[in-house]
Amino acid sequence: MGFFSKLKKIWKGQDKEPARVEPTPEPSLKLPEVEPGPVPAEMLSKSETGPIDSEQTPIEPQLSSDGGVDTDKGPAWKRELLTALHKAEPKLSVWLDLILDGIPARGEELRERLRFLFVSLEAPVQEAEDFVTRFDAWLEDMDYERVEEFRSELQYRLALALDLEDEEDERDRLFVKLSDGLAKTKEQLSRRIDQLLKLSGRYDDTFWEELEEILIMADVGYSATAKLLEQLRSRVRKEGLVETDGFKELLRDELVTIFKEPRRRPVPLAPEVVMMVGVNGVGKTTTIAKLAHRAQMQGQKVLVAAGDTFRAAAIEQLGIWAKRTGAGFFAKEHGSDPAAVAYEGLEKAMAEGYDKLFVDTAGRIHTKVDLMEELKKIKRVVAKKHPGAPHRVTLVLDATTGQNALSQVEFFAKAVDIDDIVMTKLDGTAKGGIIVAIALEHGLPISFIGLGEKMEDLRPFNAEDFARALLGQ
Template sequence: MGFFSKVKKLWVSPEDRAAKALKEYLGDKEQPIQEIAPKDSAQQEAPIQRETVELTKAVAQKPAATQDSKPEPKVEATSTPETTPVPEPVSAPVSETVATPKPAPDPQPEIETSAKLKDGKARIIEPIMATEAKPDADKPQWQSDLTKALQQADPRLSVWLDLILDGIDTAGEDLWARLTFLLKALEAPAKEAEDFVARFKEWLSDMDYEHVEEFRSELQYRLALALELEDEEDERSRLFIKLSEGLSKTREQITKRLDSLLSSHSAFDDNFWEEFEEILIMADVGFEATSELVSRMKARIRNSGETNPENFKDLLRAELDEVFKVPKRIKAYNPPEVVMMIGVNGVGKTTTIAKIAHREQMQGRKVLIVAGDTFRAAAIGQLEIWAKRVGAGFFAKAEGSDPAAVAYEAIDYAVKNGYDLMLLDTAGRLHTKTNLMEELLKIRRVLGKKHDEAPHRCVLVIDATTGQNAMSQTKLFNEAIGVDELILTKLDGTAKGGIMIAVTMQHKIPITFIGLGEKMEDLRPFNGADFAKALLM
């Protein structure tokens, strides 16, 4: 046997040694040796390390077998003078790491989910409450009955109010409790509900009202404003009835003649248009506005192809609705909003200011009334009484003071005290008095210098009973100062309601409110479609 053959026989590779040790450890059970072809010199020791780790794991898993195992037999090499012993490769010792066992976690109670619930068992979780809820048994019987009645009732303010007032004849604690209950049921904040009731109590005391029939209408009006339900169908129907009653005299003047015209003509001929013009002029529509309205009606009929006069009223209603349409305005401003109220003596300017303040207060705005009429005797005292009655703030100086100075200081006061709206009264003056008109211009200039864009609105109050005289007032005030809005008062007592058509068509100034009586609720927003419908019923 050659030298290299003897060396090969005596030398045992590390893989063979590991396999032999594993075979002796396991006994007669043969373990196949996985041959792994080395990829490079850096990876040649990797299989040895893996085999050694596997052996270490096997020993750790069978501690009893380790005690009975025999010592590994030593391999004695045959001494041969020609051979040089080959040093056995020393592999790095494998350190066995004993893992420290982690303490077992505390057992958690098993949550019974809806999937795990059996035998019809119900899963209930009680909420955590800051305050313990009161059972219904603790509520007064009237609250339980009223709650049920309100839930079953039609969602209309008049119906709700009927339920609240059921069984109540006079103002008292029962009424206040029921009002508070209704406001809370409609999700009004508690503070606002308390304020509403307190203001209404004070108003009843000032007016010396006690019985329900005396204040029911005013209460519904206040609730509609506070709850923003004025546009509700039920409330609009109530307003339409009031508007129809207010226009009754004007309607008799127009409708009676118009019906006679339509019954006596079968076509839209020249005679028809001449008689129609006469009807409008007699209703105080005015010559210029009448000519324009007739031209517009001719164009509408021509475009629609209508030939039957029986349908003339419907076309006229549609045209009047177009006449009264108001363009949208930007209402953004830095508070307070400053509104300058102007008009001649006797048109109802002072009471109109009080009614506007009342509306705005009910809608949650903080209102300041400023007595800018320092010339008329008792004007300051009269306005102060109204301010107290409606719960608005009041600012005034001594009689005979400069109105511009009053307006200047009032803005400082309004800004300092956080007012949302400032209503500035001015002295009633004849529109033909040049020096008085110049005084209004001075006030307007001072307001503009003191507060950005003030006055934000200049509102002219005119009396509907004055007919064509209201037209000349509007013309002169608008030319001298500039008018943004119109308020027509005393519409309920005149047959000259046609002035509304005339002033709107001729001056293109929108009508924002109309006065239909002396009560606070009788100042109502103007709606052109409702006006046309009420006028041509």
């Protein structure tokens, strides 16, 4: 699912012929001529209500004599972009290079080129204008001017909006980022395994003992390491292996098998309610903001409820992030009942047609009993209002805490059933092995991993890519 309700993916094999732009405004994106004046409020996002320049002249594809897109007319960037769009495989990085060619900074030229891209793909006019307006408002809010400041964010938004995140070009780009983000853990694990393989060419006791130490030092932990070693030994025996040639491939395949796919409960009636839990300081607030941003770029209407009412700063911070991402925001005064915030936030989401509701919660681990009861109460009240809710309970963990993360999983699992885990701050630690420990010890799926502070740095977890990056393959 992407930002646009309708999009012609002209790069797909079944669309070999050039996309045709029909003369009518809908369903193809043919921007209407308008008199100067205010833009209707419904064309703007809720928090990004800055005016659109009514004197803009949208760039539209040139038509050939038979009504198709003529790739021989117009500026070079336009001709090359149209040609690139009709390739068999989508390459967003190439498209963006062409769109940004010769543009040093934000401005009307960039907005016109983005509109041209959406025109070419026959996106609905209102949705296309909303995308451009939201991005322009974000640039204004962040005070970004130069292309190098915002290029990566624009590519992230386009990947989600055009539903290209799983395409090969984007997967390759994201793998490089993942590999870079896991550099410290990779140094701790992969380099030492390489050294071990140089010294030991056979699966003997010395090899397994050395491997055990390497895994423990990478923060996989004693118990999880024992389980992983047993699985590896069993596989080596079953396949009759003697030499350690190909061990890293063997380890990679074994790692992939231990990671489960995130569970997704059916949501027959909107909104989907996601309850976010985790101790203070793990990055829960910014994770909510990043997930909300991501959902909106995929075309969903998102509301955020500030359920951590014991910290005034938490309410304020979440409100700032909601405004910045364009999400709806619901809060009550400092000290309010968190369950009431969740309940009333859900009422608002249902009444106003939101697709997704994120409920923030407190993380006061030093008041364990009170916190557990509070989380249970929140879960009860939203279930009473909206059967099936919360549809997902997501635990946010900080990778830099290492083995302490395991105790946090145990604590929150006692209060509420955990559906999935978001692991933050993987880019700043050599303790990335904790992900393996959680998968082996608790069998919980990892849904997202954090590789930096930017919105784009929260990425869906892919077991195969993670294992390859971790082992330097």
